[in-house]
Amino acid sequence: MPAYTKKSFPLAKIRRFLEPGPTILISSAHKGETDIMANGWHTVMSFTPAIVACYIWDQNHTHELIRKSKECVINVPEFDLLDAVIGIGNLHGPADKFAQFKLTAKQSSKVGAPLIAECYANFECKLVDTRLINRYSLFLFEVVKAHVATKPQYPKTIHYRGDGVFMVSGPSVNRKAKFKQVNL
């Protein structure tokens, strides 16, 4: 497991780590219960405020914990956590997944949900819109604090294709010179 040094990261730029579409781990807590779920159904929706939408199936224990606590942490794991991500994805009910998968629950600074120390980035989130939960299982979060590893520059993320297959992130290419306007 990597031991990262992390720094606070500008909220308007967190799309750097989410827009590429990694499988994320969502950690949550409510009244002493915690949960972690693996999730690949999410999208950025706004830079400022930094809004991220996550589809969270109502059969997943996380759904209930976030609905009640109105908070969570979006954690971005690297490839070395692949087995833990799969193990977490296999479990939908209540369980101490931190202990079971040897992950460290670290106190967040702005939300009650713990962050996962072994993940490259941690985005502390507050649920800012509940209107899409009943009909769509869609949770709209505002990221209120971001912690990102100081290195490597970009994480080696995993991207689920279904059917047991993951794509691993490849090289980065910089085409800034070709953009008329560069977004964050």
Next chain:
Amino acid sequence: MPAYTKKSFPLAKIRRFLEPGPTILISSAHKGETDIMANGWHTVMSFTPAIVACYIWDQNHTHELIRKSKECVINVPEFDLLDAVIGIGNLHGPADKFAQFKLTAKQSSKVGAPLIAECYANFECKLVDTRLINRYSLFLFEVVKAHVATKPQYPKTIHYRGDGVFMVSGPSVNRKAKFKQVNL
């Protein structure tokens, strides 16, 4: 530009190409006008029906064309189309982007919007929920027909990080044996 041989693809499995988070090209048409936009803010929301949500900024011409026509095509470009993707991303207003970027508009089978022949996969979409457009600029599409290249098995996709930098998709790893249940 690649010349792909494509086959019809099971709708419930299209997450294979969208969940990893590629930058997509959305093509649309209304009353003789066409548009293409580059988009990285999308998420799968359901297997069956195959629902995909896309955030489409209201300053983008595509927003208006899809609102009126209630249809579009989600196209998945490979790395070789990177310059076209950037060029399209630079243009938000009306323009003949097919001609300008030397892309082939091919007739779709179930929607009026043309598909982009040079893309690895084309998902013909009908707008099935307009309730989130005004407030969130979020369009919920049902994919009604999927065309996917017969090879390579997985596309070399591009994933935008912002600030002019793209991540290029890397290798695939198969962990099917570790899954309790494998989704599509």
